[in-house]
Amino acid sequence: MSDFGARLAAQVAERGRLCVGVDPHPQILQEWGLTVDAAGVAECAQRMVEALGDLVAVFKPQSALFEAYGSAGIGVLERFLAAADKAGAMVIMDAKRGDIGSTMAGYARAYLSNDSPLAADALTVSPYLGFGSLTPAIQLAEATGRGLYVLCRTSNPEGGQVQLAEAGGRSVAQMMVDEVNTANGDRDPAPFGLVIGGTLPTLDVDLTGFTGSILVPGIGAQGGTVEGLTELFGAAAGRVLPTSSREIMAAGPDPDSLRRAVVALTAELG
């Protein structure tokens, strides 16, 4: 399997730059006329992949909203992963995992090994235990041609508390940019990316020379706009993988409406 960065670039070239969040919140299930249980989540996930699997570049399921239904919910996630793969869509598992040593290696095996039922193309990870704690995930991702997105700078109001704390004159968020840059080496497009919020008032990290992709959640419903992306990210805007969940899912469950919502937003992203 080729490198995640190269596969993502090829996929985006073919299908456009939109990542569609698969977030079966209780409210969405109700809006779609589904039950708020594992069966409702299964129906929702299946309709998403049937309607959009041949159209969107990347799906981003939110693990929490499957975990909320225990092993039955995780079973739904496994079937979703298999169906997305069959339809030709890539999947970034949004699970924000983070731990140390052999426990981090366990998370890596769950989401980044070839023989796991939960294997995705990439995984979001959280560096509260230090970037170095993610090493087992980086190593397995390198070995299996998968990617990682490291939480860097989020746009929720309380995000700056940790992310803008400083050591040696650098913010924690900037340290993550620099660490991921180092892990990527001279690859372009590179396999390791960052999660950065799309509704920050200003971009307070320096992305100069960054060659990974930048996962930006919340385009549409959470207030992020396409023009805002260009303004916020400047020269790095071409690296952005904009993600929309609610704006797309609110158009469902009718498959044609879902597809129209994706086509419209993809066109807007250029």
Next chain:
Amino acid sequence: MSDFGARLAAQVAERGRLCVGVDPHPQILQEWGLTVDAAGVAECAQRMVEALGDLVAVFKPQSALFEAYGSAGIGVLERFLAAADKAGAMVIMDAKRGDIGSTMAGYARAYLSNDSPLAADALTVSPYLGFGSLTPAIQLAEATGRGLYVLCRTSNPEGGQVQLAEAGGRSVAQMMVDEVNTANGDRDPAPFGLVIGGTLPTLDVDLTGFTGSILVPGIGAQGGTVEGLTELFGAAAGRVLPTSSREIMAAGPDPDSLRRAVVALTAELG
């Protein structure tokens, strides 16, 4: 259901201060003569709860090592939770979850709601997105009498990168101490605790007045000693919930050996 802090205190008074990690690493499975798959993990978890469920105060299963086997592994975790509850042991789910808004609420429902198959007595959470991002978990824990352990200061070598970064003259780790203190209010024992490493050279956070419990992993195999705990935590040592996994599990799978290992370490903890 009474408050987690009060329940934990009563449990510790009756059974002693030891928390036993349930970490079915591949290596442990092999040492126990089990297969490295969901069936092996199921056998391992069942033997742990059968041997120790009426003896130990608290179990701490490591979610990663169940997730590595997908929905089958999560099914094992559900059965373990039910069996531990039936045997009278409390469970802290070590999953280090963290997200924002309605996604954090999804994690809270998964691990802290009364009707979830994955509900535990408490959950470990990660504050990279800011302490405020954990609010949905705090609210649900308050409503259901459950607890949270917030990652604060870990003893892995790379832990200081984020945890010792500073803003306004305070380290990120100290901010977490102060935030959890505020969430606990004047309760003592309080429901919200901290995760702090037991092998730090010095305690670089101020725990004065802290009334939650302090989950300290790695007693025994990872180098933490009982004497070291008193030395490191000083006046706060009485708040520590020492956790041992490998030292206990290495005594298995024989139930009597497992019990002897727990009794010996519990006695040492005083």
